[in-house]
Amino acid sequence: MRIVRFTPGPDAELGQDPLFGVLDEDGFVTIISGDPIYSGIQKTAARIELSKVRLLAPVIPRSKVVCIGKNYADHAAEMGGKVPDEPIIFLKPNTAVIGPNDTIVWPEMSERVDHEVELAIVIGRICKDVPKERVSDVIFGYTIANDVTARDLQKKDGQWTRGKGFDTFCPIGPWIDTDFIPGNQKVTASVDGQVKQSAQLSDMIFDIPTIVNFVTSIMTLLPGDIILTGTPAGVGPLVVGGKVSVAIEGLGELTNKVAAQ
Ligand code: MG
Numbered sequence: 001m002r003i004v005r006f007t008p009g010p011d012a013e014l015g016q017d018p019l020f021g022v023l024d025e026d027g028f029v030t031i032i033s034g035d036p037i038y039s040g041i042q043k044t045a046a047r048i049e050l051s052k053v054r055l056l057a058p059v060i061p062r063s064k065v066v067c068i069g070k071n072y073a074d075h076a077a078e079m080g081g082k083v084p085d086e087p088i089i090f091l092k093p094n095t096a097v098i099g100p101n102d103t104i105v106w107p108e109m110s111e112r113v114d115h116e117v118e119l120a121i122v123i124g125r126i127c128k129d130v131p132k133e134r135v136s137d138v139i140f141g142y143t144i145a146n147d148v149t150a151r152d153l154q155k156k157d158g159q160w161t162r163g164k165g166f167d168t169f170c171p172i173g174p175w176i177d178t179d180f181i182p183g184n185q186k187v188t189a190s191v192d193g194q195v196k197q198s199a200q201l202s203d204m205i206f207d208i209p210t211i212v213n214f215v216t217s218i219m220t221l222l223p224g225d226i227i228l229t230g231t232p233a234g235v236g237p238l239v240v241g242g243k244v245s246v247a248i249e250g251l252g253e254l255t256n257k258v259a260a261q
Contacts, residue, residue: 002175002252003036003141004029005099006053014048018056021048023175029053037124037140037223041178057099058143058176059122063222065092065170066215067118067147069160071205071230078233087206087214090160092147092228096170103257105168106240110150113238113258116231117189117197117246120145121208122176123225130216132209138221139212141178144254145228146171146189146246148238171246171256172226182208185249187232192242199232201248206230 002023008014020036021029022043031046033039037059069088070076076083098104106113124140147164148171154163182201189197206214211229215221238244238258247253 001041001178003032003041003058003178004050004053004175005056005058007056008048009052009054011048011052014046023050027051037122055100055174057097057172058174059172059224059226060097061094061224061226063094063225065094065097065226065228066219066221067092067164067228068206068211068230072199072203072232073205074199074203074233075231075235078235083205087211089215089218090164092164092170095167096165098168098171098256100171100173100254101256102171103168103259104148104171104238104244105166106238106258106260107150107166108261110153112150112152114149114151114235115189115191115196115238115244115246116147116149116235117187117248118145118147118228118231119182119187119201119248119251120172121212121227121229123221123227124223126220126222128216128220130212132213135209135212139208140223141176142180142182142251143172143176144174144246144248144251145226146244146254146256147228147231149235171254173254174252177251180251185251187249188247189234190245190247191236191239196236197232197234203232204230
């Protein structure tokens with residue numbers, strides 16, 4: 001199932017608060033009561049056309065976005081680093097999360113802001129020390145993320161909190177797919193229609209079970225937490241006034257505008 005979070009637009013019957021729904025194959029959304037990550041997928045009888053709603057980030061993590069660095073060999077090489085022997089992790093604040101078609105704001109203090117297409121894991125339950133063979137039990141689904149990065153500040157600071165942590169630097173969406181199984185699907189990023197990153201999920205150095213096992217050996221994950229699984233080679237600058245699209249075969253495409261601060 002594809003789970004969307006949205007505001008209904010001018011449909012007064014449904015109010016204006018964000019709602020969750022299941023995207024049906026006929027282009028309609030069946031509304032879910034409550035938050036599916038916390039209370040399960042409970043469909044109601046109400047439906048609305050997808051074209052009439054405004055999609056939002058499918059989840060706003062209540063605690064954290066955990067990210068994996070250098071998880072594709074060709075990207076580690078383009079950053080001048082070696083392939084790590086265990087996952088490198090860092091955090092983005094949950095306040096960086098935005099949704100489909102929202103605007104990435106280029107901060108004044110940076111002269112170089114890059115795209116990074118990544119598969120994102122959405123955690124479905126509180127978990128710690130998850131064995132690799134139990135990892136699928138704690139995953140609610142998958143979505144697409146753009147790990148937007150102020151590359152000059154990342155390099156200048158020697159650690160990544162500022163370069164990765166600005167508001168709007170974590171677009172996710174357009175939905176959570178609860179049936180997606182990562183394999184050799186194509187992963188791409190395009191700036192104004194020009195493909196800049198192209199790889200396959202199977203190019204990852206550390207796979208999903210290894211990542212979740214490693215992260216939960218360090219910290220407890222909560223429902224709604226997200227793990228970004230790293231980006232392939234081809235990272236490069238966004239363009240103010242332009243659009244960036246990140247896509248994963250079988251999952252969809254997430255597009256955002258870019259504007260100056
Ligand atoms: Mg990244």
